[in-house]
Amino acid sequence: xxxxxxxxxxxxxxxxxxxxxxxxxxxxxxxxxxxxxxxxxxxxxxxxxxxxxxxxxxxxxxxxxxxxxxxxxxxxxxxxxxxxxxxxxxxxxxxxxxxxxxxxxxxxxxxxxxxxxxxxxxxxxxxxxxxxxxxxxxxxxxxxxxxxxxxxxxxxxxxxxxxxxxxxxxxxxxxxxxxxxxxxxxxxxxxxxxxxxxxxxxxxxxxxxxxxxxxxxxxxxxxxxxxxxxxxxxxxxxxxxxxxxxxxxxxxxxxxxxxxxxxxxxxxxxxxxxxxxxxxxxxxxxxxxxxxxxxxxxxxxxxxxxxxxxxxxxxxxxxxxxxxxxxxxxxxxxxxxxxxxxxxxxxxxxxxxxxxxxxxxxxxxxxxxxxxxxxxxxxxxxxxxxxxxxxxxxxxxxxxxxxxxxx
Numbered sequence: 541x542x543x544x545x546x547x548x549x550x551x552x553x554x555x556x557x558x559x560x561x562x563x564x565x566x567x568x569x570x571x572x573x574x575x576x577x578x579x580x581x582x583x584x585x586x587x588x589x590x591x592x593x594x595x596x597x598x599x600x601x602x603x604x605x606x607x608x609x610x611x612x613x614x615x616x617x618x619x620x621x622x623x624x625x626x627x628x629x630x631x632x633x634x635x636x637x638x639x640x641x642x643x644x645x646x647x648x649x650x651x652x653x654x655x656x657x658x659x660x661x662x663x664x665x666x667x668x669x670x671x672x673x674x675x676x677x678x679x680x681x682x683x684x685x686x687x688x689x690x691x692x693x694x695x696x697x698x699x700x701x702x703x704x705x706x707x708x709x710x711x712x713x714x715x716x717x718x719x720x721x722x723x724x725x726x727x728x729x730x731x732x733x734x735x736x737x738x739x740x741x742x743x744x745x746x747x748x749x750x751x752x753x754x755x756x757x758x759x760x761x762x763x764x765x766x767x768x769x770x771x772x773x774x775x776x777x778x779x780x781x782x783x784x785x786x787x788x789x790x791x792x793x794x795x796x797x798x799x800x801x802x803x804x805x806x807x808x809x810x811x812x813x814x815x816x817x818x819x820x821x822x823x824x825x826x827x828x829x830x831x832x833x834x835x836x837x838x839x840x841x842x843x844x845x846x847x848x849x850x851x852x853x854x855x856x857x858x859x860x861x862x863x864x865x866x867x868x869x870x871x872x873x874x875x876x877x878x879x880x881x882x883x884x885x886x887x888x889x890x891x892x893x894x895x896x897x898x899x900x901x902x903x904x905x906x907x908x909x910x911x912x913x914x915x916x917x918x919x920x921x922x923x924x925x926x927x928x929x930x931x932x933x934x935x936x937x938x939x940x941x942x943x944x945x946x947x
Contacts, residue, residue, distance in 0.1 A: 541574065544797040548581075549574050551799055556788055557602050558619025558910075560898060561890035564605075573597050580784040581793050583756035587785070594785035595839035606912065615913035615946055617898050619891055621788065621840055623883065623906035625934060626873035628837045631805060631880055632679065632686035632864075633772065634849040635717050635748060639670040639695050652854040669850045672703050676712060678852075678861055682868045685710075687772075687877040688849065689717035689748045690740075692732040697739035704740045713876040715746030722762075723753040723773075729766045746877050748846075749773040752807070760792045764802040770881035772844055775807025778817040780828060782808065787841035789884040803881045808832055810846040815856035822859050829863055833870070842880065843872075896946040905939035911946075918947030 546566040553573075554564050576594050579586045587593055609616045622629045643661070646668060650658055653668060660666035672688065679686055688707060690697060697704075704714045716736055722729040737743045747768045749759065754773050763771045775783045786806050791799045809832050814825040829845075836843040851857025867874060886904040898909070903923065911919065911933040919926055922943040924935040935944055 541578070542797065545578060546574065548793050548797040548799060549577050552577060552790060553598065553601070555888050556598060556790065557605075558621065558887070558891070559605070560617065560893040563893060570597075570601065573601055576785065580786060581756070583754070583784075585783075585785050588781075589783060589785040590781040591835050592782045592785055592787045592839050592841060595782075595787055595841055599839055610912065610914060614915060615911060615917060617891075617893070617909060617911050617944065617946075619887060619900075620908035620910055620934075621887075622873045623904075623908075624873075624936065625908040625910070626871065627840060628833075628870065628872050629842045629880060630867060630872045630874040631772070631842065631844040631877045632684060632874065633748065633844060633846050633877060634672075634675060634686060634688045635750075635846060636672070636688055636690045636700075636849055637694065637717070637750075638850050639672075639700065640667065641669050654853070654858075657853050668853050670703075671849045671852050672700075672707070675849050675852055675860075676707065676710065678864060679712075680710075682864045682874075684864065684867070684874045685712050685876050685879075687713040687715055687746060689715045689746070690736065691717045691719055691750065692735040692739075693719050697736060701740055704742075708742065711876075713746060713878045714740060714742070714744065715748065715877070716744040716768075718747060718749040718753070718773075720750060720753070723749045723759045724755045724762070726762050726765060729762050733766055743767060745769045746881070747771045747773065748807075752777045752810075757795065760800055760802055760804070761794055764800050768802055769885070770803040770805055770877060772805040772807055772877050774804055775810065775844070775846070776813060777810065778813065780809070780813065780818070780832070782806070782835075787836050787839065787843070789842060789880065791888075803884055805842060805844050805877050805880060807846055808836060808842075808844050811848055811851050811857055815851075820856075822856055825856060826859055826862060830866065833866075837870070844877070898944045898946075900937070900942045903937035903940065903942035905937060907937035907942070909935040909937070909942070909944055911935070911944070920945040920947065 550564045550566040576586045606616045661668050722732050789803050792804050814820040852860045891900045921935050923941050924937045927934050
């Protein structure tokens with residue numbers, strides 16, 4: 541295995557685990573973990589991924605690093621993953637595949653809808669396929685915000701410009717739902733970005749490809765060269781589980797194993813997987829959602845949920861309000877994909893160790909530094925608030941330069 545590949549894996553793990561800058565020796569990484577990450581980055585996971593198997597391996601590796609560092613130095617310092625050390629982060633996302641269907645189409649699928657929704661639709665008083673405002677209102681009641689991804693060529697974007705403007709003004713996100721072919725054609729991607737930017741008056745920074753089309757040798761580099769800060773395409777379409785065995789953000793590699801700036805937010809669960817591919821009942825689908833949420837929570841990960849906006853009034857998709865209620869009681873950090881990607885980029889700023897001193901320039905507000913030691917230590921903090929609990933000491937950044945000195 542090349543030195544570039546091992547260096548990429550070391551940087552990946554340092555970023556994922558919040559380790560101090562260049563503290564990880566690539567030679568110390570277990571070969572099984574290296575092989576698993578290399579395979580995942582090329583779209584060929586080494587094992588079944590019904591659960592986030594790579595995240596489990598990464599966390600076991602973290603436990604080993606922590607034990608070794610405590611034995612060597614007497615303490616261990618690292619960055620928490622999420623703002624205020626939340627146990628889990630959640631991205632609610634909605635692909636906008638359709639916004640309008642003729643009555644003939646609706647009548648052929650009448651059993652998907654409630655009688656009252658059908659009646660309102662027949663009277664022209666309610667759209668069954670443009671539920672953008674309906675979804676926003678549901679999420680706002682829980683204090684959540686989400687990301688919507690619009691196709692550039694399947695409908696008139698100009699007619700949806702007011703929807704997009706309202707979303708952005710309220711703090712929701714508007715991203716690009718890549719059309720067929722954008723995942724492996726820079727020219728088609730450029731065209732799609734141009735169309736959306738012109739219609740909405742703003743350039744999208746987030747991407748999800750239509751039908752989750754993805755080429756591991758092309759799509760990430762196309763996304764970066766097209767100005768996206770993140771992609772959230774990589775996930776399963778016709779089966780449950782974790783496509784790469786991962787459920788935390790990461791910077792993918794280019795063809796030479798150099799770390800790209802673009803960030804991948806792996807997709808964990810999609811509504812059409814439940815109803816369209818697997819034929820789940822609503823009760824089974826809700827159980828599947830909770831199971832995936834538990835998997836992600838156990839590894840301190842990111843739960844990225846894709847719920848098509850046109851499905852929320854349909855059989856199956858109509859359980860979405862119940863999922864929001866479940867999330868509201870989990871202590872989750874729920875926000876848009878754009879905010880998660882920007883957070884991950886800011887969190888990735890180096891935590892530099894110099895003996896018993898640790899500094900981080902431009903630490904984002906809410907960034908938590910975790911400190912563990914079997915013995916009581918004197919800690920001096922600049923640019924943050926020191927707290928103590930049974931789990932150890934934490935330092936919460938105020939925003940800006942952060943310094944921790946171990947006495």
